[in-house]
Every structure is written in structure tokens, then in C-alpha cells.
Amino acid sequence: MQLTSFTDYSIRTLMYLAAHSQDISSVGKISEYYGISRNHLVKVVHQLAQFGYIETSKGRGGGIKISEGATTLKLGDLIARLEPNMDMVECFDSKTNTCRITDSCQLKHYLHEATRAYIDALNQYTLADTIMNKEILFS
Amino acid sequence: MQLTSFTDYSIRTLMYLAAHSQDISSVGKISEYYGISRNHLVKVVHQLAQFGYIETSKGRGGGIKISEGATTLKLGDLIARLEPNMDMVECFDSKTNTCRITDSCQLKHYLHEATRAYIDALNQYTLADTIMNKEILFS
Numbered sequence: 001m002q003l004t005s006f007t008d009y010s011i012r013t014l015m016y017l018a019a020h021s022q023d024i025s026s027v028g029k030i031s032e033y034y035g036i037s038r039n040h041l042v043k044v045v046h047q048l049a050q051f052g053y054i055e056t057s058k059g060r061g062g063g064i065k066i067s068e069g070a071t072t073l074k075l076g077d078l079i080a081r082l083e084p085n086m087d088m089v090e091c092f093d094s095k096t097n098t099c100r101i102t103d104s105c106q107l108k109h110y111l112h113e114a115t116r117a118y119i120d121a122l123n124q125y126t127l128a129d130t131i132m133n134k135e136i137l138f139s
Numbered sequence: 140m141q142l143t144s145f146t147d148y149s150i151r152t153l154m155y156l157a158a159h160s161q162d163i164s165s166v167g168k169i170s171e172y173y174g175i176s177r178n179h180l181v182k183v184v185h186q187l188a189q190f191g192y193i194e195t196s197k198g199r200g201g202g203i204k205i206s207e208g209a210t211t212l213k214l215g216d217l218i219a220r221l222e223p224n225m226d227m228v229e230c231f232d233s234k235t236n237t238c239r240i241t242d243s244c245q246l247k248h249y250l251h252e253a254t255r256a257y258i259d260a261l262n263q264y265t266l267a268d269t270i271m272n273k274e275i276l277f278s
Contacts, residue, residue: 089147114260121253
């Protein structure tokens with residue numbers, strides 16, 4: 001059970017931008033800072049902009065910055081949005097499910113409850129909490 | 140965030156065997172019952188036997204059955220054992236981690252807490268709980 005590297009890189013990008021909220025940043029700077037492939041980050045930044053978490057501006061002096069209010073994003077909700085899906089097992093997606101015991105199976109309820117507990121635990125924290133010690137993090 | 144199909148099939152296999160604990164079963168029967176590839180199930184059964192969750196016997200009248208006591212397995216512990224890893228993000232594995240903010244990053248603590256909440260929520264239930272209504276499940 002893992003988060004995708006897309007989610008991992010997305011959160012790192014948001015942390016970087018939240019910690020540098022006074023500056024205009026760029027894919028190049030973040031790519032260099034973390035040593036993450038520029039190609040990966042272009043996709044990450046595109047998606048984060050689509051979700052409204054970051055703002056992009058073109059031209060001389062353009063770049064990317066965190067959107068106003070994005071630091072109040074709850075981490076559980078953020079991760080649930082960034083992940084392609086939270087389908088623990090096949091039957092979580094009724095459109096593709098083939099398991100024949102689904103209707104009366106208790107396991108799916110237990111797994112839904114656990115997934116909820118995971119999201120709720122993360123929702124105690126916001127993006128702002130992840131950069132509380134930003135001077136040390138990005139020194 | 141998903142469990143692997145290996146974990147999914149392992150739990151289904153254990154549920155089937157727990158519900159048919161009086162019988163000697165086989166990979167063929169379980170494969171046919173769920174419509175899961177026989178090749179997948181051979182690997183699943185091999186691993187479950189290695190973990191001691193099931194017993195295998197060879198020869199005429201041989202097959203597989205649930206091990207004594209396996210129905211008391213807690214689902215969280217079971218899933219943590221079956222999954223190849225529970226490394227939410229890169230820094231959960233210090234041997235391969237490249238993220239430069241790891242030392243002072245709070246995110247890993249929040250993700251560890253959430254993963255613990257996930258496992259704990261599942262540990263409220265045992266394999267036996269998943270087959271409480273076994274007459275309906277495997278009718």
C-alpha cells in the first residue's frame with residue numbers, strides 16, 4: 001500500500017511553494033531542489049494548477065506560486081484528491097468488479113472504515129502544518 | 140492508494156478456506172469459484188503456506204486447508220504482512236530515499252500516524268468476522 005509518486009511529488013511541490021509564498025518559483029527550481037525529473041514535475045504542476053492549488057503566470061517574471069488559501073488544505077482531502085483512486089480492492093469500483101461474493105461480503109465495509117480512519121487521521125493536519133519549520137526544511 | 144491484487148486474492152482465498160474448513164480444497168476449486176487465474180492463485184497459495192496460514196498436503200486426497208487458529212488473524216496485521224510494503228512515500232524506506240527535506244519534515248510523521256490508524260481500524264476485525272455469514276457468502 002503506497003501513495004503514487006505523483007502524489008508524493010505533488011505534496012513536495014506544494015510544500016516548497018507554501019514555504020516560498022513570497023516568491024515566484026518555477027518547475028526548474030523545484031526540480032533542481034528535490035532532484036526530481038523536470039518531466040514529472042511539469043505534469044504535477046499542470047494538475048495542481050487545474051485543481052486551483054497553485055497559480056501560474058507566463059512571460060518575463062512569470063512562474064508558479066501557491067494559491068491563496070491553499071495552505072489551509074487538509075492533508076487527507078488533498079491526498080484523496082491527488083491519488084488516482086482509493087480503491088482498496090476490486091469491489092470498490094462496481095463498474096469493473098468481478099468478485100462474486102461482493103453483495104454479502106463484510107470485508108469491503110472494514111476496508112472502507114479503515115480508509116476513512118486514514119483520511120481522518122491526515123485531516124487533523126493542513127498543508128501549513130507540514131511547513132511549520134520551513135526555515136530548517138528549506139535552508 | 141490500493142492494496143495489491145496479490146493481497147486481495149490472498150484474503151479471498153483465506154475467506155474461502157475458512158468458510159470450508161471441514162473440507163480439503165484446491166487451487167482449482169478456488170480459481171473456478173472466484174474466476175481468478177490459476178497461475179495467480181498458485182503464487183498466492185504458496186505464500187500463504189509459507190506464512191503458515193494454510194496447510195498443504197500432497198497425493199491422492201491431498202489439497203489445501205486453513206491452518207488451525209488462522210481465523211483469529213487480525214485483518215490489519217494480515218494485510219500489513221501480505222502487502223509488499225506499507226511505504227506511503229519515498230522516505231519511508233531510508234535505504235532508497237533521496238528526498239532532501241526528510242530529516243526535519245513533519246509529513247512522514249502524519250503519514251505514519253494515518254497508516255497506524257488504518258491498521259488499527261482493521262485490527263478490530265479478524266478473518267472469522269469476514270465469514271460470519273458464510274452460508275450466504277458461499278451459497
